Amino acid sequence: MTTGAKPVPGFAWPEALCAPVRSLPAHNRLWIAFSGGLDSTLLLHLAAYCFPGGPDLRAVHINHQLQANSAQSEQFCRQNCEALGIELQVRRVDVRAGNAEGSAGGIEEAARHARYAVFEEILQAGDLLLMAHHADDQAETVLFRMLRGTGVRGLAGMPRERALGAGRLVRPLLGFDRAQLSKWANEAGLSWVEDPSNVDERFDRNFLRHRILPELKERWPGLNARLRHTAAACAAQVALTDRLAEIQWRDCSPDGRHLCTERLSQLPLPEQKNLLRWWIRTSGFELPSIQDWGQVISDLIHAREDGEPELLGAGFAIRRFRGRLYLVPDWSEPETTNVELRPEQPLCWGNWRIRLLPVAGQKQTPPAIRVSTRQGGERFRPVPDGPGKRVKKWLQEQGIPPWERPRIPLVFSQDGEEETLIAIGDLWCSGQYSGGAPAAGWRLIVERDCD
Template sequence: MTAGAEPASGFAWPEALCVAVRSLPEHRRLWVAVSGGLDSTLLLHLACHGHAGAARPKAIHVNHQLQPNAGETESFCRELCQTLGVELTVRRVAVAERMAGGGPSGLEEAARHARYEVFESLLAPGDLLLMAHHADDQAETVLFRLLRGTGVRGLAGMPRYRPLGRGRLFRPLLDFDRAQLVQWATRAGLRWVEDPSNTDPGFDRNFLRHTVLPVLKPRWPGLNRRLAHTATACADSAWLNDRLAEIHWQSCGDDSGRLALTALAGLSPLEQQNLVRWWIRRGGYPLPPRSDWSQVVAELCGAGADREPELLGKGFAVRRYRRHLYLVPQRPPLPTAPMAVTPGRVLAWGEWRVGLYPTVERQGEAPAIRVSTRQGGERFRPAPDRPVRPVKKWLQEQGVPPWERARIPLVFRQEAGGWTLIGIGDLWCHGQYSGSAPVAGWRLIVERDCD
């Protein structure tokens, strides 16, 4: 299918559409997500029209390789962009290999994640990506999330403007119904490719689009506007919830990123839930899809001192220790055997970095140094005038949480009688290997990566 570079002779783009693509957030480089369908084809034409005389936008097409006409659609996008003088980037993804669940819904979600991962990988700081979602898409999103079960944040629908990777995403067509876009695109003589999956009622959004919404719209005229109003009201409520959480964080949070249970106890249960959810999102993690938040947060905050409540999520866990809640990132497994430290080179040990470096005053060869985790029974002398202490008990006294004790690197030096402990994470280092002028002539540095 071919596409013309310009609309039909005599056609003028409506001013409302022109304003939508002229009034864009500040950006360094403009991208347009192009699927080959009506909406994105129209948006690309508008972006080119609105940037006449300026730098041409760039286009991104993600080929999910799911439909029989996937190749035809990719070819159409290439021809469209060539005709408009737009540089096109195509990425092919294997969606079927990464499905999060079975059936059409799982496929739909996997395709979305794959698509956005491509966008994030391409956007640079200062880049702006335009997407062609319109008012009908927003209505479907709000209804879909309502039926799936969500709070005000989900019912806020798709934001018009948000961060995406190192750039930003903007949806300039959210105020227009699809029927309007079809009418304008037809008058302009534009051509596009239909995705055959768009008529498959097995997909939840298609079921809403073709079965549910056509029944609702005659009964409630202006349904898209009504749902858009609901989305806006929910977005306002979500913003206020975040603002309240930020205020509570000032009294409940600390410089280590923890939440103090004593301060949390002064909040109402709803305020506690709001703060904990905000805290998790602030850490960059998605909220677990739970319906029992009140019970979970009550357990985290109010369980007995002998209990160890835990909330598990994707890539993180919320744990409690000594009257604080910790947001703990999921870590890769540590090496199962001790590892030698090569002088002058950094040894990666999980989230830790261990290095042994010579000083100007050093004499002789480098000592044999190795790193391992606690095996049990390790002892050390914290200072020359202090008694020998069990490492386990000392870590407890330092307030190191149990999950960190299991990962903290222990550094040993080889001596005639075996291996001697000379370092415990970034908490303690033997005097011979620390200070301004280490006696051993070698300086031991153990650092934790910044999260």
């Protein structure tokens, strides 16, 4: 533990430091990500100073259980929050349980994912989470990403503010150097806990922090400001490319859900790539690591008509069907092919939600209802008294992509020895179970995107 003098009673924090905290966006609750280190300890005391007695000020400490002093750090955080009258949530995560050491980013990246997963879990609508990243962290991030060969988006560094779960993350200290924060923390008489992993130069970031950045700063004074300007310029460029993608999406996606390959093909390759990457990101997925985007895009657009080109990513795929590109999530599959649908008990079926509800005044017990996927040979009558049709052929006529057809729930009613198909996903439902006054006395509701 690094200890300053006894905390100075009534210490007045500089207005320049208070300003970004006092000018936070409107919020319901304010959370401080509190590790116990110098930066987050200063931020905790600063927030308590700017919002004295605020009942909606809270802190969260993530104990990764990776360091020998993790218990000491947790206890330090508890004592600080108790002294300040701030409610503290402590969450312990088991990073090694997920074989983090074998992951692409190693133990550091696994710990980060675990930490942010907790943040997303606790944040509610209207909540802000403050993190104590500062100008040295930003410089380190930009340089680290440059060395990894990142693009403009990566060189934009850490944003001052962004969405996180149901709330928002804000970094109010990005404009201050660590030396400034250290000076103020000592003047305030604060103490904090040092993380022993921060001096281990086997980690790339620590190597940059302790060996490379000091040399660069000696050679080029004001390096933090220079890299901050670079990050700001890159962030502005990212905003422009995102805006371009939004405009082109409206032109290339007539239905707002799929991309028209003919219209996409009319764009230059850099704009095609930008639009596809924007689509993936705004759909909530990580960009896949692709060496030759040009070849992938060419395959998606120009593969033969009966081809099945595909762009695969973590949790999704982009596929083509009848001149359109579809972004298809990896939906969970039903556990079985036959499930009984009980009255007034919603059934989650893959990414579908199915309900059987009584019409007002209905007292009769409905017939047995089962849900299944297509097994082959199913037939139904799209129009009462009309000709029967095979479900397989009808789905093709409706333009349903081939990868969706095996997932669509088919709903059957059993009346004695006779079984009747009464619904095909949300595409068709028998008049016996739909409309304002369903003849069966029960209304069948089939909806997509079950949580």
